Amino acid sequence: MHRSPLKKYSWEISDNPEHPAGMAMLYATGMSDKKMKQPFVGIASCGYESNPCNMHLNDFAGLIKSSSQEQDLTGLVFNTMGISDGTSMGTLGMRYSLVSREIIADSIESFILGHSFDACVAVAGCDKNMPGAIIGMLRINRPSIMVYGGTIASGIYKGEKLNIVSAFEAFGKKIQGSISEEDYQGVIRNACPGAGACGGMYTANTMSSAIEAMGMSLPYSASYPANSPEKARECQEVNRYIKVLLEKDLKPKDIVTRKSIENAVRVVIALGGSTNAVLHILAIARTAGVSFTLQDFKELNAKTPLLGDFKPSGTFLMEDLHEQGGLPAFMRYFLDKGYLHGDCMTVTGKTLAENLEQVQAIVPSAVNVIHPVESPIKESGHLCILSGNLAPQGAVAKITGKEGRRFTGPAKVFDSELEANNAIRDHQVKAGDVVVIRNVGPKGAPGMPEMLKPTSMIIGAGLGADVALITDGRFSGGTHGFVVGHVTPEAWCGGTIGLLRDGDVITIDTDQQALEVNVSEEEFAKRKAKWSPKLIEGLQGTLKKYNALVATASEGCVTDN
Numbered sequence: 285m286h287r288s289p290l291k292k293y294s295w296e297i298s299d300n301p302e303h304p305a306g307m308a309m310l311y312a313t314g315m316s317d318k319k320m321k322q323p324f325v326g327i328a329s330c331g332y333e334s335n336p337c338n339m340h341l342n343d344f345a346g347l348i349k350s351s352s353q354e355q356d357l358t359g360l361v362f363n364t365m366g367i368s369d370g371t372s373m374g375t376l377g378m379r380y381s382l383v384s385r386e387i388i389a390d391s392i393e394s395f396i397l398g399h400s401f402d403a404c405v406a407v408a409g410c411d412k413n414m415p416g417a418i419i420g421m422l423r424i425n426r427p428s429i430m431v432y433g434g435t436i437a438s439g440i441y442k443g444e445k446l447n448i449v450s451a452f453e454a455f456g457k458k459i460q461g462s463i464s465e466e467d468y469q470g471v472i473r474n475a476c477p478g479a480g481a482c483g484g485m486y487t488a489n490t491m492s493s494a495i496e497a498m499g500m501s502l503p504y505s506a507s508y509p510a511n512s513p514e515k516a517r518e519c520q521e522v523n524r525y526i527k528v529l530l531e532k533d534l535k536p537k538d539i540v541t542r543k544s545i546e547n548a549v550r551v552v553i554a555l556g557g558s559t560n561a562v563l564h565i566l567a568i569a570r571t572a573g574v575s576f577t578l579q580d581f582k583e584l585n586a587k588t589p590l591l592g593d594f595k596p597s598g599t600f601l602m603e604d605l606h607e608q609g610g611l612p613a614f615m616r617y618f619l620d621k622g623y624l625h626g627d628c629m630t631v632t633g634k635t636l637a638e639n640l641e642q643v644q645a646i647v648p649s650a651v652n653v654i655h656p657v658e659s660p661i662k663e664s665g666h667l668c669i670l671s672g673n674l675a676p677q678g679a680v681a682k683i684t685g686k687e688g689r690r691f692t693g694p695a696k697v698f699d700s701e702l703e704a705n706n707a708i709r710d711h712q713v714k715a716g717d718v719v720v721i722r723n724v725g726p727k728g729a730p731g732m733p734e735m736l737k738p739t740s741m742i743i744g745a746g747l748g749a750d751v752a753l754i755t756d757g758r759f760s761g762g763t764h765g766f767v768v769g770h771v772t773p774e775a776w777c778g779g780t781i782g783l784l785r786d787g788d789v790i791t792i793d794t795d796q797q798a799l800e801v802n803v804s805e806e807e808f809a810k811r812k813a814k815w816s817p818k819l820i821e822g823l824q825g826t827l828k829k830y831n832a833l834v835a836t837a838s839e840g841c842v843t844d845n
Contacts, residue, residue, distance in 0.1 A: 288356075290530045293400040293426070294324035315358075322358040323402040323530055325523070328392050328420075329361055330406070330413040330433075335368035337410035337488065340479040340510060341433050344407045347519040348431070355523040359405075364391035366413050369734060369760060370448050370482070374705065379731030382758070383830050385412040385419070385564070386843045389571075392420025402426060403526050407519075409433030409480075409510075411487035411761070414495055415564035421500070421536045422571040427529035428536050429522055429631045430501045432492040434510030435602040436480030442467070446475045448482045449596055449762035452736055456744015459709055480510030484595030486761030489602045490557030491564060493611055497551040498568075499539045499630030503639050507610035509603055528633040540572040543625040547636065549584050550623050551615065553665035555592035558761030559680045559769055560734075562667060566840030578678045578838055582669040582797070588623065589660035590684060593653060596764040597684045598661075600653045609646050614654055617645040621657050661685065670768060670799040674754070674780050674790065677772040678838045682759065683794045687766040690795065691752040693718045695788040699818060700724065701735060701757070708741045715750035718790040722781050723818045724757035725774025726841045730820065730831040736760035739767055752792055754799070756781050756837075768792055768799060770837040776817050777836075783811040 288295075297306035298320045310320060327348050331341030345361045352359030367377070367384040388408075396404050403426055406417035414430060421428035439446035454471040457463040463471075481488035492506035502525060508515040528534075545565060552561045562581055569576035592614075593599050605611065618624055619640055626637030648654040655661050661684065668681040683689065696713060697720045698704040704721045707713055719738070726732045735757050742751050743765060752766040756774035759767055775782030780801070784790075789802040823831060833843040 288321050288323060290323045290402070292402055294402050296400050298324065319358040322356050325352055325357050325359045325403045325405060325526055326396050326399070326401040327359050327361045328395070328404060328406040328417065329363050330366045330388065330408045330410070331363065332366060335371055335410070336436055336476050336479050337368065337433060337481040338366050338413070341407045341409050344431060344433065344519045347516060348405055348407065348522055351520040352523045355527045357523050357526060359523065362395050364388045366410050369411055373734060373760070374701065374737035378733035379729045379827060381412060381734065382732050382841060383826060385416040388413060388416025389419035389423065392417060393423040396424045396426065403530060404428040405431060405522055405526060407431045407433065409488070411491065411560060414488070414491040415568060418495060418500055418568050419571045422540060422568065425535045425537050427526060427534060429525060429529070430495055431519060431522055432501060432505045434480050434508050434512065434515045435489055436483045436510060437477050437603060438483055438601055439474040439477045441470045441474040446471060447484055447595060447601065448475055449484065449740065451475045452740030452762070453744045456741040459741065460745050478511060482762065483601040483603060484762065485556050485558070485592060485602070486596065487558040487560040488761070490552055490555070490561050490761055493555055493557065494548040494552050494561055494565065496611055497615065498544045498548040499628055499636060500536065502631060503612045504610045507602055507606045509606060525631055525633070529631060532633055534629065534633060537572055539629050539631065540568065540574070541628065542574050542576070544628040545569050545574055545576055546584065547624050547628060549581060550588050551618070553585055553588040553667055554590065554618060554623070556590055556594050556598065556666055556684060559667065559682050559759055560761060562680050562770065563758070563837060563840055567842050570840055570842055578669050581667060585665035585667050585669065588665045589657055590662035590666050591648065591655045591657065591660050593655060593661060596762050597686055604653050608653055609644060612640055612643045613646040616640045616643040617648065617654070620645060668794045668797060670792070670794070670797050672798045672800040674799045674801045675771045676780070677836065678770070679754070679768050679772065679799050680770040681768040681792065681794060682763070687749070690791070690793045691718070691766050692789065692791045693752060695720050695784050695786060695790050695801070697722070697784050697786050701733065701738060704738045705741065708738055708745065713742070713747065713751060715747060717751050719751060719753040720781065720784055721753065721755040721757060722775035724755060725776055726834040726837060727831050728756065728774050728776025728818065730827050730834070732758050732837065732841060734758045734760040735769070736763055739763045739765055754781070754790065754792070766792065771799070772836050772838045774837070778812070778815065778817070780808065783808055783815060
């Protein structure tokens with residue numbers, strides 16, 4: 285049997301006369317001799333039916349498979365999974381969200397290497413799908429491209445543009461009595477009109493933008509809407525670029541470099557992206573073998589202006605950027621201003637600068653999606669890396685400038701998200717408080733759940749400008765307000781946040797990049813002597829393994845250290 289010159293791995297199973305069982309099993313699937321001789325491309329779908337971010341991904345995987353033959357490639361679909369943040373938010377199920385990133389990476393690594401496939405296309409639609417796919421691709425280090433499932437269209441109710449965060453904030457308004465039951469139901473039923481990931485610069489659109497800037501997805505992948513003809517065309521064309529990568533033997537670790545990671549971070553900061561990008565980019569860098577730390581985020585944040593006026597703290601959605609030329613139009617502008625490395629290789633087989641050569645740069649303005657570099661929304665970035673006696677190993681805040689730059693107030697301490705939600709619901713949180721939600725870190729939850737429900741309830745209750753919140757958990761990309769997450773070390777591991785008491789005076793100072801509590805070392809030593817970790821009941825299986833293996837938030841919450 286003649287072997288394709290492109291085939292490097294799958295021939296061991298598909299046309300190796302010394303491996304008859306593998307050949308027999310492939311023939312059993314109905315595979316032709318022609319397909320057996322071609323490079324095998326694993327198409328990893330994160331599709332499932334129970335949320336809009338992922339409900340259409342299996343259809344996209346089918347498009348990619350059917351078009352693979354046009355490039356003399358054999359596309360074969362396999363499935364991994366996802367956890368819907370929106371569905372699980374505020375429930376115990378949210379503990380599985382960040383964990384799903386590792387399961388996705390493990391699935392891709394296991395399938396591609398277990399079956400000796402030559403290349404991988406991952407179809408990802410939600411927050412953890414995308415970094416999980418990239419981590420998996422880096423582990424296999426075979427030609428790979430990620431296809432983003434695309435952004436959702438905006439909802440509308442009574443003339444108001446809606447998105448997923450509108451639903452959470454409507455709940456806070458309902459508690460305050462400032463919205464009727466009819467209007468509350470109207471918002472809930474109209475916030476998400478169909479397929480696609482949450483429409484603002486929340487974690488999904490943040491990570492799709494970061495990954496395109498990193499060079500691991502095709503130009504425009506981040507900003508094409510889920511239901512657009514352009515997104516369907518991307519699915520049909522991706523195999524042409526997989527063929528290029530196979531011919532050039534261009535692999536993920538050739539693309540994900542120090543420079544390309546800097547491009548990703550710069551784009552995330554300029555667009556006002558989610559704090560979750562810090563966790564995910566740290567994990568991606570570590571898997572790629574690139575040294576990149578919180579200090580690097582801090583330095584890039586200081587040198588990068590905030591330009592994107594996106595929700596949750598701004599005005600626009602990703603669909604608005606699409607209408608103005610998409611992410612490449614912004615990246616061309618940003619490259620021309622000297623903020624990006626144009627010589628980074630990408631999955632097109634060309635450099636970033638070559639990809640953008642024929643792209644018309646976006647025209648920024650004070651009323652546009654993108655503000656000019658000369659008059660930014662904020663002169664430095666919004667991803668503030670804080671440290672101090674409350675976070676010796678770091679914490680992350682998302683400060684756009686609208687929240688203020690310094691907050692001091694007494695701690696109101698809760699040992700779970702449920703306790704905090706109940707207190708906000710019962711009007712026990714007052715203006716001036718610093719809400720502390722602890723024991724929700726990577727090990728302590730376990731799973732480091734997002735705190736969108738309490739922050740949205742605070743906003744909905746009209747306290748957004750008057751209450752701060754700190755946590756060893758995470759925040760949704762939809763969170764806004766004076767909030768600090770990823771406090772490390774976490775409470776369950778004996779971190780300072782686990783020693784706080786009601787009334788301790790906490791100061792968040794974003795100018796000084798400090799997170800401090802007015803408690804002496806001697807007093808903390810006394811409290812530590814009486815401290816013990818919170819008992820986590822009923823741990824089994826996935827969460828038990830995660831609790832045992834997961835690294836700190838400052839190390840990206842990887843599980844294979």
